[in-house]
Amino acid sequence: MLKRIIACAICLILAVTAAGCGKKNDEKSDSKILLGFSQLGSESAWRIGNTRDIEEQAVSYDISLMLENANQKQENQIDAIRRFIAYKVDVIAFSPIVEEGWDNVLLEAKNAGIPVILVDRDISTRKVDLTTCLIGADFYQEGVMAAEYLIRKADALGMEHVNIVEITGTENSTPMRQRQAGFFDTIAADGRMTVLESIDGDFLKSRGAECMRYLLKTYSDTIDVVFSHNDEMTLGALPEIEKAGLVPGKDIIIISIDGGQDAIDVLKEGRINCVVECTPKLGKALMETVLMLKAGEKVDAVIHPEEQVFSDEQDLSQLAPRGY
Ligand code: GYE
Numbered sequence: 001m002l003k004r005i006i007a008c009a010i011c012l013i014l015a016v017t018a019a020g021c022g023k024k025n026d027e028k029s030d031s032k033i034l035l036g037f038s039q040l041g042s043e044s045a046w047r048i049g050n051t052r053d054i055e056e057q058a059v060s061y062d063i064s065l066m067l068e069n070a071n072q073k074q075e076n077q078i079d080a081i082r083r084f085i086a087y088k089v090d091v092i093a094f095s096p097i098v099e100e101g102w103d104n105v106l107l108e109a110k111n112a113g114i115p116v117i118l119v120d121r122d123i124s125t126r127k128v129d130l131t132t133c134l135i136g137a138d139f140y141q142e143g144v145m146a147a148e149y150l151i152r153k154a155d156a157l158g159m160e161h162v163n164i165v166e167i168t169g170t171e172n173s174t175p176m177r178q179r180q181a182g183f184f185d186t187i188a189a190d191g192r193m194t195v196l197e198s199i200d201g202d203f204l205k206s207r208g209a210e211c212m213r214y215l216l217k218t219y220s221d222t223i224d225v226v227f228s229h230n231d232e233m234t235l236g237a238l239p240e241i242e243k244a245g246l247v248p249g250k251d252i253i254i255i256s257i258d259g260g261q262d263a264i265d266v267l268k269e270g271r272i273n274c275v276v277e278c279t280p281k282l283g284k285a286l287m288e289t290v291l292m293l294k295a296g297e298k299v300d301a302v303i304h305p306e307e308q309v310f311s312d313e314q315d316l317s318q319l320a321p322r323g324y
Pocket of ligand 1: 278
C-alpha cells in the first residue's frame with residue numbers, strides 16, 4: 001500500500017513538473033512575433049527559392065511563420081489574409097499575384113491594426129496607408145538592363161533591323177508591367193528595334209513553350225530576339241526553337257530574367273545570351289522589417305535588393321552557385 005502511495009506521489013510530482021515545463025514553453029512561443037505570409041504560388045524556381053528563403057530567415061530571426069500558398073489564385077490570397085486577421089497575427093506579409101483588387105481585405109487588416117508588408121510585387125490602389133512598405137526588386141530597372149544588353153548586342157553584331165518577340169509574365173502583375181515598361185522605354189529611341197508581338201506566358205514553363213510554338217508559326221524565321229520575363233518561360237521556349245531547326249543563342253538572341261541555376265547553366269552553354277538577375281532572397285529584409293515594425297520604428301517605403309546582369313559578354317566560369 002505504502003509503495004503505491006509513494007508511486008502515485010512521484011507520478012503527481014512528475015506530472016506537475018511536466019505541466020510547468022509545458023507552460024514555460026508556451027509562454028516562450030506566445031512571446032514570439034507571429035508573421036502571416038501569403039505566398040502566391042509555386043510557378044517557378046524563383047518562387048520556390050523565395051518561399052524557402054523566407055522560411056529559413058524566419059527560423060534564424062526566431063519569428064513564428066504562418067505560411068499559406070495560394071496556388072496562383074488571388075481569391076486564395078484574400079482568404080489567407082482574412083485568416084491571418086482572424087488569428088490576430090502580429091504582422092501580415094504577402095506577394096500579390098496581380099496589382100488590383102486588394103482594397104477591401106487590406107482595409108480589414110488596417111481596421112484590425114495589423115501592419116501589412118508587400119513582398120516581391122506591388123499593388124495598385126487609390127487608398128493611402130493600406131500597406132507599410134514594399135520589399136522587392138526594381139522590375140523597371142530589370143527591363144532597362146535587358147534592353148541595354150540588347151542594344152549592345154545589336155551594335156556588336158552590326159544589326160540593322162531587330163525583330164523582337166516578348167513573352168510576358170502574369171498579366172497585370174508588377175513584374176510584367178514594369179519589366180515591359182523598362183524594356184520598351186529603353187528601346188524606344190533605337191530605330192532598329194521592332195516588337196513583333198507581346199504574348200502572355202504567365203511565368204510558366206508550359207506556357208513559354210506554347211507561346212514560342214505560336215510565335216514561330218506566326219513569324220517563322222524573322223524573329224531575331226526573344227525577350228522572356230522569366231527563366232521558366234525561357235526554358236520552355238528553347239526546345240521549341242530547336243525543334244523548328246533554329247539555334248537559340250545564335251539564330252535567335254535569347255534574353256531572360258531571374259538568374260536561377262538552370263538558366264545560368266544554359267547561358268554558359270551559349271543557348272541563352274543574357275539573364276538579368278532578380279533575386280528571390282527577400283527573407284532577411286522581411287524579417288528585419290517585421291522586427292522594426294514591432295518595435296514601432298519607421299521603415300523605408302521601398303526596399304530594393306542589388307541586382308546584376310549575366311551575359312555572353314562575361315566569363316562566368318567562376319560564378320558561385322545561385323542557390324535557386
Ligand atoms: O521573376 C518569376 C516569378 O515576381 C519577381 O515571379 C517575381 C517573378 C519572377 O514567378 O519567375
